[in-house]
Amino acid sequence: MIRLPDPTAVIDIMRETADAVIIPRFRSLETGDIREKTGPDDLVTIADIESERRMTPLLQELLPGSSVVGEEAVALDAAVLDNLTADAPAWIIDPVDGTRNFTKGNSKFCVMVGLVHRRQPVLGFILDPLGQRCAFAMRGEGAWMCGYDGREERLAVLQAAPSADMRGALNFRFLPSPLKEEMKERAKTEVGEHFRFGCAGHEYLSLLTGEAHFAMHPKNMPWDHVAGSLMHQEAGGFHARFNKRPYYPDQLDGGLLMAPDEGSWDELREKLWP
Template identity: 30%
Template sequence: MPPGNGKPRRPRIDPAQEIHDHFAQPFPGARHVSLPTIHEIETLLREVAAAELLPRFNRVGHDVKADGSLLTEADLAVDRALHEVLTTRWPEIGFLSEEMPKHQQEGLLAETGRSLWVLDPVDGTSNFVAGIPYFAISIALVQDGRPVLGVTLDPVRDECFSAARGQGAFLNGEPLCCRAPAIDLAHAVALVDFKRLAPALKTRLMEAAPFGSQRNFGSCALEWCWIAAGRGHVYLHGGMKLWDIAPGSLILGEAGGLSSTLNGEAVFVPRMETRSVIMAPAQALFDAWSGWLRQA
């Protein structure tokens, strides 16, 4: 599908320099820290994908984790490679990965004054295992309890989505802006993950769907970005984790899109809990979609 970029909201900029300037402040309680730029993180993810991820596509087996999700050699290889580089270049920043034991993840989140990388080394592992070319490496930098930098790389399509708080969103370095689709909810294409929804809501969606048609692609990280790029009109997921939400919520928000939980709360919280997610690229669609979902 072609990128869904809108018109730039600001003159062309050098994202790397602007993000460096924006974040060139010391972390609380720390001496001056050399902070990452979007360009540095994009380059790192591309290098790791080329070395550790793509060569293993369609070539590795898998294990099943305690929660029933899949784990491959590729997840672990990407995790190791990024951990080594990120903790060496930016030792003051903590490193939290999906592949860590839960007690380590909770310990890192308890260090409230510390900035933190939040990584999903392979989002869409089930697709990766099945040979479906729809998966991503996704990472966010969380500072003062909120994402301030997010990068999601689709290595198959060579598309890198990125954002920094207050600086806009980008697709391969070009400004990415949500556009209001010339369509109403009744004709919208909805990206819906039924697996984690409450049974009553599943039944409503199947028996009286308010949208035109439905898809589920299997990578939360990329689905955030695809809604931002106009590749789908509304979205629903019943239970994302911290690493599913952190990069994508920033990218969609900086592109001008909207998101919330089913209860109307902010989607990102710096805690180890699952969160429902509603999203849309424009206010009218978001209001119609969220209004329907919240009906008793």
């Protein structure tokens, strides 16, 4: 097992980056600061690009010999994803998660960093710069919330409840038809209140801070899930791909369903899928 860097050092890099290149551009983006990647719902801003560019060498310096899988680097060269299965540990960077929200002046955005070694998430961080807080986890050491004031609080998922009484995040966006329409209809009667933030990081934070019981994501891009899935597990939750097989960061499909425990996962899976 590798010797993991001090989580405080990672949080410092994330905070300094957010203060330097993200927060100053919130609600101050100009037309030329935003462009489409694959379409109008897939955006990148100057804050995404500069944030990833700034954090990449600093994280590698913390862990010599490590590689980096950044969302924007992969957009330019898909071969960067090969680092997920290499022997060297790989940092995973989502420089601004919830970019579309960020461009609209919506506060539901964050910065996410994870560390993968031998296909296993071993460190995870979700920084909410506007909320002045950072959730983090180290494999086997629990999940914690660290405020900018220095206070730390151990995180735990909500207790399981019947599906009709549970609240959570449901993302149907990448499901094929007619499965998408059928699941939307089932969700109206089979589960309790559900929502979508348009920001995986904030949906994970809702699981970790007692605001939600469950979350469902059809697409498994590593920058969206490496950090949050580790924190959810360390906070006592259960997650798996839709076929109930374990999640690995290099598997980009198969979806993810998060629940308080295995029994509630099974119930949600049964209730939501036709």
